[in-house]
Amino acid sequence: MQKERPYSLLDAATLGLYGGIAAIMIALVGMVDAFERKDIIADVVTMSQVLLSAMAFTPAFFAASRAQRTRGKGISLVAGAVAGSIAALLVALLALAIVPLNLRAVFVNATPVLVNELMPGDLEGIIGAVVLVAAGLVVGVIAALLTWLPGVLRRATIISLVSVTLIALLADVIAVVIPREVDRYIYRSNGLSVEGAITVFVVILVIACLWQVLQPKLNRAVANLPESRRQVLRFVTTIVLLALLFAAPALLGSYLSEVADLVGFYIVMALGLNVVVGFAGLLDLGYVAFFAIGAYTMAVLTTPELPLVRSFIPQLSFWAALPLAVLAALLAGVLLGVPVLKTRGDYLAIITLGFGEIIRLLVLSDALKPVMGGAQGVTGIARPEGFGLRADTPQEFYYLILISILIAWFITARLKKSRLGRAWMAIREDEDVAAAMSINLVGYKLAAFATGATLAGLSGAFFGSKLGSMVPASFNVLVSINVLAVLIVGGMGSLPGVVVGAIALIGLPELLREFNEFRWWVYGAVLVAMMLFRPEGLWPDAVRERELLEDHEPNVIDEDPTGLAKDATVPT
Amino acid sequence: MATLDIKNLHVYYGHIHALKGIDLHVEEGEIVTLIGSNGAGKTTTLRAISGLLRTPEDTSISHDGSELTQIRADQIVARGVVHVPEGRRVFSRMSVQENLTMGAYTRKNQQMVKDDLDYVLKLFPRLQERRAQKAGTLSGGEQQMLAIGRALMSSPKVLLLDEPSMGLAPVLVETIFDSIEQLNRTRGITILLVEQNAQMALQVANRAYVLETGRITMSGDAKAMLSDPKVIAAYLGL
Numbered sequence: 001m002q003k004e005r006p007y008s009l010l011d012a013a014t015l016g017l018y019g020g021i022a023a024i025m026i027a028l029v030g031m032v033d034a035f036e037r038k039d040i041i042a043d044v045v046t047m048s049q050v051l052l053s054a055m056a057f058t059p060a061f062f063a064a065s066r067a068q069r070t071r072g073k074g075i076s077l078v079a080g081a082v083a084g085s086i087a088a089l090l091v092a093l094l095a096l097a098i099v100p101l102n103l104r105a106v107f108v109n110a111t112p113v114l115v116n117e118l119m120p121g122d123l124e125g126i127i128g129a130v131v132l133v134a135a136g137l138v139v140g141v142i143a144a145l146l147t148w149l150p151g152v153l154r155r156a157t158i159i160s161l162v163s164v165t166l167i168a169l170l171a172d173v174i175a176v177v178i179p180r181e182v183d184r185y186i187y188r189s190n191g192l193s194v195e196g197a198i199t200v201f202v203v204i205l206v207i208a209c210l211w212q213v214l215q216p217k218l219n220r221a222v223a224n225l226p227e228s229r230r231q232v233l234r235f236v237t238t239i240v241l242l243a244l245l246f247a248a249p250a251l252l253g254s255y256l257s258e259v260a261d262l263v264g265f266y267i268v269m270a271l272g273l274n275v276v277v278g279f280a281g282l283l284d285l286g287y288v289a290f291f292a293i294g295a296y297t298m299a300v301l302t303t304p305e306l307p308l309v310r311s312f313i314p315q316l317s318f319w320a321a322l323p324l325a326v327l328a329a330l331l332a333g334v335l336l337g338v339p340v341l342k343t344r345g346d347y348l349a350i351i352t353l354g355f356g357e358i359i360r361l362l363v364l365s366d367a368l369k370p371v372m373g374g375a376q377g378v379t380g381i382a383r384p385e386g387f388g389l390r391a392d393t394p395q396e397f398y399y400l401i402l403i404s405i406l407i408a409w410f411i412t413a414r415l416k417k418s419r420l421g422r423a424w425m426a427i428r429e430d431e432d433v434a435a436a437m438s439i440n441l442v443g444y445k446l447a448a449f450a451t452g453a454t455l456a457g458l459s460g461a462f463f464g465s466k467l468g469s470m471v472p473a474s475f476n477v478l479v480s481i482n483v484l485a486v487l488i489v490g491g492m493g494s495l496p497g498v499v500v501g502a503i504a505l506i507g508l509p510e511l512l513r514e515f516n517e518f519r520w521w522v523y524g525a526v527l528v529a530m531m532l533f534r535p536e537g538l539w540p541d542a543v544r545e546r547e548l549l550e551d552h553e554p555n556v557i558d559e560d561p562t563g564l565a566k567d568a569t570v571p572t
Numbered sequence: 573m574a575t576l577d578i579k580n581l582h583v584y585y586g587h588i589h590a591l592k593g594i595d596l597h598v599e600e601g602e603i604v605t606l607i608g609s610n611g612a613g614k615t616t617t618l619r620a621i622s623g624l625l626r627t628p629e630d631t632s633i634s635h636d637g638s639e640l641t642q643i644r645a646d647q648i649v650a651r652g653v654v655h656v657p658e659g660r661r662v663f664s665r666m667s668v669q670e671n672l673t674m675g676a677y678t679r680k681n682q683q684m685v686k687d688d689l690d691y692v693l694k695l696f697p698r699l700q701e702r703r704a705q706k707a708g709t710l711s712g713g714e715q716q717m718l719a720i721g722r723a724l725m726s727s728p729k730v731l732l733l734d735e736p737s738m739g740l741a742p743v744l745v746e747t748i749f750d751s752i753e754q755l756n757r758t759r760g761i762t763i764l765l766v767e768q769n770a771q772m773a774l775q776v777a778n779r780a781y782v783l784e785t786g787r788i789t790m791s792g793d794a795k796a797m798l799s800d801p802k803v804i805a806a807y808l809g810l
Contacts, residue, residue, distance in 0.1 A: 435623075437677045437726065441646065
């Protein structure tokens with residue numbers, strides 16, 4: 001093991017500098033101004049105060065915990081204070097510089113109003129700046145004190161702080177699901193009430209502590225159960241989970257079901273792309289094409305418009321068009337796959353990227369307008385109906401999407417463990433060697449591509465029907481990138497990871513409407529942070545996790561000069 | 573009829589003419605070695621045989637009389653011509669056992685696969701000890717054993733070995749070469765061996781070819797070459 005270098009205060013200052021720069025960016029992109037009116041705790045703490053404090057708190061926390069590990073508690077306080085105050089100092093300097101340097105000429109958000117918002121209270125000028133730095137110092141010290149706490153309590157505190165903020169931000173959404181009395185107690189018209197915030201904090205703190213203490217014991221207890229009992233347990237958990245999923249729309253209400261639907265579309269798509277990228281290791285950047293093909297097939301076959309098409313093909317119902325839409329996507333996957341899959345790596349990525357754009361431009365083109373609807377798109381797409389039922393509301397659609405997720409999950413989970421799955425794994429690891437194992441590269445790659453395309457087509461067909469109308473703009477390259485990001489954030493190759501990733505990247509931004517303006521900004525920041533701190537994803541696949549963690553350990557390839565030493569110890 | 577017969581093999585990497593018309597044949601049951609310095613085209617030759625590279629129209633590579641240049645890499649393996657690539661490319665995240673079963677991916681007869689697995693584990697007892705271990709954590713020598721063992725699992729008639737001695741301690745090189753001789757003798761597997769370690773290669777081989785910048789400059793009996801002054805000066809460093 002490499003010995004950790006003793007922590008110097010210069011390191012702490014550097015971290016503080018990063019925090020300060022992040023805070024300045026947040027101020028200059030207009031987030032501070034926008035969130036000044038959003039209270040976390042009504043009339044006490046605003047969202048921008050929380051954000052700015054976080055920019056001092058986070059570096060101070062990391063600086064302090066590293067200082068404490070190598071130099072002890074005393075130094076950790078100083079390190080926290082240094083990091084916190086330097087972050088605040090940068091913000092203070094920005095506040096002082098805005099007016100004299102006329103920064104507004106470059107940054108539209110650098111207004112005198114922003115200066116007021118950055119400065120604490122009604123203070124201004126040097127006094128304000130000094131108080132601001134002092135505030136940063138206090139935040140830094142608090143962060144450092146937090147690192148003194150035992151691990152369980154420390155993690156619980158941070159979880160609780162983040163949760164309080166989230167619960168305040170998601171007020172509109174949460175208010176729908178909780179009983180009226182609770183709502184009255186914890187929420188004011190603008191943010192949490194003081195007593196509500198304290199209650200939420202304490203409750204989550206207790207739960208988080210208990211969970212951390214009990215979870216390992218629970219795991220051990222489960223591991224000690226005989227296999228037959230564990231199977232029963234697994235079965236019961238699955239049933240409970242499914243029951244919850246099926247009961248969800250009734251609890252969630254219309255808006256949340258709408259969001260759940262959107263997340264569902266992405267889950268089905270991501271499960272498909274997971275086969276292509278996660279299992280077989282083929283980087284497909286034009287995945288949206290298959291989604292579009294599914295959606296457009298559904299649209300063209302079921303709309304009453306497009307007289308030219310109607311003169312050839314009768315108008316179909318949703319259920320008649322669904323298999324055709326999925327089939328069309330599958331065929332497209334095979335057709336594109338044949339020429340493309342002989343290339344590898346970067347080349348494959350570029351070609352698929354091009355294919356995605358071709359499809360989008362085709363449906364957009366004027367030449368194909370009589371068939372595809374052109375820039376105006378297609379409207380009047382059929383809704384699923386049958387047995388006297390018709391899926392119109394988001395809640396009704398939720399069930400259909402849930403079922404398609406379950407189907408997609410079942411298929412990909414089985415594929416992963418199959419012979420086909422092993423061949424994909426071999427191809428992902430080393431194409432040449434896989435070929436030397438007599439694995440037909442093109443054939444197996446084609447299978448992966450077609451599976452992915454099929455699931456994208458399924459998702460697209462439901463998407464088209466749900467929207468009722470569609471325009472080519474819904475199918476730009478960002479969709480492909482989003483699905484890929486869902487995989488990366490969730491954990492490449494992992495099925496639960498897909499669900500977690502879709503909720504985190506598609507669901508949360510949808511719910512955090514306040515961030516809407518800054519959505520892509522936050523999105524980018526989150527992706528960068530993920531890759532730095534948790535490259536294996538939120539819920540990684542067991543195999544992938546192992547390989548990423550192995551990279552941090554020295555490789556064991558030293559020779560054993562004794563050759564076939566029989567007494568060699570076998571690590572297990 | 574030679575089991576592996578190569579006529580007029582040309583390979584181009586863009587404008588670079590890497591192999592300039594090679595003629596080479598390997599008889600059944602032989603160990604033939606291809607020696608030469610860095611960049612002579614040894615690896616390229618093997619990659620062309622196993623179908624990983626494209627060859628021009630007038631090149632002919634045949635195995636037991638049937639042409640290999642027109643079929644895919646995986647079909648060539650199915651014919652029994654199996655390549656062990658250089659640099660011990662094992663599936664590092666799979667266990668030793670999984671690597672070996674990967675080798676028998678397309679074989680149907682489970683009993684024969686099991687017999688071959690037993691044979692490989694007897695040939696390389698070290699792999700037996702480490703069956704459950706991840707291949708990436710094996711030592712270099714063990715990975716080479718695994719790469720060869722994995723190739724054996726596809727029940728090859730001809731084994732194309734690319735630099736099995738690369739980066740290994742001398743003791744391990746001996747072990748590996750002993751195993752190569754053994755599987756040639758006991759299983760009758762024909763071997764085309766590419767080596768930079770000419771000394772070792774010429775000792776185990778029946779015949780040898782010397783490759784220099786894309787051309788074969790010498791060929792003949794391996795033992796005779798060991799005492800050939802030109803070979804000694806250029807490749808044996810004595």
